[in-house]
Amino acid sequence: MSYVGEIVHGIRTLLTGMAVTGKYFFRARKEIITQQYPDNRDQLRMFERFRGEVVMPHNENNEHRCTGCQACEIACPNGSIEIIWDRKVDEKTGKKKKYIVKHIYHLSMCTMCNLCIIACPTDAIKMAQNFENSVYDRSYLTKVLNKPGSKLMDGIDE
Amino acid sequence: MEEVKQITLHPQGRTEEYFINMGPQHPATHGVLRLLLTLDGEIIKRVDPDLGYIHRSIEKMTEHDTYRQIVHLTDRMDYLSAHINNEAVCLVVEKALELEVPDRVKVVRTILAELTRIASHLLWWGVTGMDIGALTTFMYAFRDREMINDIMEENCGARLTMNYNVPGGLMWDIHPNFQRRVKAFIKHFKTKLPEFDRLLSDNIIFRKRTEGIGVLSAEDAISFGVTGPAARASGVSCDIRKKQPYSAYDRVEFKEILDTRGDTFARYKVRIHEMWESLHIIEQLIDNIPEGDYQVKTNAVIKLPKGEYYQRVETARGELGVYVVSDGKKSPYRMKFRSPGFSNLSVIDHVARGYKVADLVAIMATFDFVIPDIDR
Numbered sequence: 386m387s388y389v390g391e392i393v394h395g396i397r398t399l400l401t402g403m404a405v406t407g408k409y410f411f412r413a414r415k416e417i418i419t420q421q422y423p424d425n426r427d428q429l430r431m432f433e434r435f436r437g438e439v440v441m442p443h444n445e446n447n448e449h450r451c452t453g454c455q456a457c458e459i460a461c462p463n464g465s466i467e468i469i470w471d472r473k474v475d476e477k478t479g480k481k482k483k484y485i486v487k488h489i490y491h492l493s494m495c496t497m498c499n500l501c502i503i504a505c506p507t508d509a510i511k512m513a514q515n516f517e518n519s520v521y522d523r524s525y526l527t528k529v530l531n532k533p534g535s536k537l538m539d540g541i542d543e
Numbered sequence: 544m545e546e547v548k549q550i551t552l553h554p555q556g557r558t559e560e561y562f563i564n565m566g567p568q569h570p571a572t573h574g575v576l577r578l579l580l581t582l583d584g585e586i587i588k589r590v591d592p593d594l595g596y597i598h599r600s601i602e603k604m605t606e607h608d609t610y611r612q613i614v615h616l617t618d619r620m621d622y623l624s625a626h627i628n629n630e631a632v633c634l635v636v637e638k639a640l641e642l643e644v645p646d647r648v649k650v651v652r653t654i655l656a657e658l659t660r661i662a663s664h665l666l667w668w669g670v671t672g673m674d675i676g677a678l679t680t681f682m683y684a685f686r687d688r689e690m691i692n693d694i695m696e697e698n699c700g701a702r703l704t705m706n707y708n709v710p711g712g713l714m715w716d717i718h719p720n721f722q723r724r725v726k727a728f729i730k731h732f733k734t735k736l737p738e739f740d741r742l743l744s745d746n747i748i749f750r751k752r753t754e755g756i757g758v759l760s761a762e763d764a765i766s767f768g769v770t771g772p773a774a775r776a777s778g779v780s781c782d783i784r785k786k787q788p789y790s791a792y793d794r795v796e797f798k799e800i801l802d803t804r805g806d807t808f809a810r811y812k813v814r815i816h817e818m819w820e821s822l823h824i825i826e827q828l829i830d831n832i833p834e835g836d837y838q839v840k841t842n843a844v845i846k847l848p849k850g851e852y853y854q855r856v857e858t859a860r861g862e863l864g865v866y867v868v869s870d871g872k873k874s875p876y877r878m879k880f881r882s883p884g885f886s887n888l889s890v891i892d893h894v895a896r897g898y899k900v901a902d903l904v905a906i907m908a909t910f911d912f913v914i915p916d917i918d919r
């Protein structure tokens with residue numbers, strides 16, 4: 386290509402590219418996908434399957450579904466879950482039965498792999514859609530999932 | 544090598560070689576990779592990659608994890624092909640157990656793998672432009688990649704570390720919105736991909752920075768074990784999806800993209816064409832997802848029979864091999880990942896010699912390294 390030809394060709398390719406950006410410059414409003422994140426917190430809805438952290442739902446009587454079976458602890462690949470359990474006499478049957486003392490969850494180590502949720506036989510835990518987990522100290526990320534004074538729902542068995 | 548001659552005509556009649564560190568913290572290395580460059584002026588004499596800054600011993604960790612748990616570790620190798628890595632582990636477990644997964648699983652896996660490939664190539668396209676000095680590409684690529692990330696988030700529950708495959712199938716059935724969203728993406732992306740060409744591929748500055756730079760011959764690509772788009776740009780036919788079809792690749796029609804020039808621009812072109820092919824594969828499958836189960840029941844504790852198993856898949860970067868030695872226990876005796884990034888990195892010294900430092904950035908960009916994949 387001649388010297389002048391190359392200059393013309395160069396300018397033409399530059400203009401082709403600039404036509405693309407120019408198009409967006411004038412009709413950008415239609416294709417904005419940026420979200421004004423902290424300002425739009427109220428409208429922000431995460432997808433229902435989004436994995437944010439492990440939580441244990443309780444009903445209005447402060448009852449949960451966790452029997453303390455430790456299946457989630459075994460399924461967890463990195464030891465994020467620690468189960469402290471004990472046995473006590475069941476009033477109805479009179480037999481000694483396992484119950485959960487503390488379901489300790491280390492959010493700081495959790496990789497959100499969902500294996501514990503799948504492993505739980507009684508669906509006692511689930512994934513919450515919360516993703517704002519920054520805190521000032523790592524110790525805040527160690528949580529006890531069963532609320533103080535909570536007990537097992539009726540009719541749940543291992 | 545004319546440049547070398549010019550430098551030897553220095554007024555004092557000699558030049559001195561010197562070393563420079565590129566990385567571990569350098570925007571062009573895309574992660575913590577250190578390249579020790581031996582330079583003569585601006586000409587590269589030697590490149591010594593220094594690895595291990597992000598080594599997490601994933602292979603060792605697999606030796607005391609169960610097969611179910613291993614899957615989620617592979618998310619963290621090549622995080623841009625996370626779904627394909629997961630698939631590789633699941634496939635090797637299924638192969639060892641002689642488990643036939645339902646057609647539905649195969650098709651969904653293939654669609655997601657191709658979406659992953661497009662997402663990975665999109666990110667690569669954005670950062671390649673940025674490495675070479677065109678900042679706009681990054682914004683455009685992320686705009687389109689965001690749609691794929693949304694599909695992944697809705698369907699798999701995470702944007703990057705999906706962990707959606709489990710040995711024997713999928714974690715959940717596909718989301719009701721899945722097909723609609725994928726179709727919307729295909730429609731959208733088909734109008735955007737030609738724009739990419741207009742914006743960057745034909746740009747004179749980009750062409751001058753890439754054409755004839757970092758030429759890799761087919762013989763060298765084979766002898767260094769280079770795979771993926773980087774090898775196909777040199778004319779080496781190595782697409783595992785064609786050679787050893789897994790999942791649903793045997794029932795779709797697609798072309799293996801080959802180029803013969805072997806330079807930086809050829810590697811660029813191959814990836815752009817691969818995005819078209821991926822779209823083509825998804826289009827064939829998205830309306831024909833067979834009905835059926837999304838999982839076959841496996842034992843709670845998976846134990847592979849004694850023996851050795853190997854499975855190859857094609858990630859966005861090349862061939863990923865998973866090699867398992869099982870002694871019949873619930874964890875593998877040894878698990879080895881043959882990652883595409885590691886082998887592709889080995890050729891960088893050979894390819895970059897004689898070019899300038901700025902060319903190395905362009906070469907690195909089109910080899911598309913993901914550092915956690917190299918280190919594991």
Ligand code: SF4
Pocket residue numbers: 439460461462463464465466494495496497498499500501502
């Ligand atoms: S999501 Fe995974 S890493 Fe987190 S607690 Fe559950 S099993 Fe452990």
Ligand code: SF4
Pocket residue numbers: 450451452453454455456457458468504505506507508509510
């Ligand atoms: S959360 Fe579920 S799996 Fe874990 S101890 Fe409680 S009942 Fe068992």
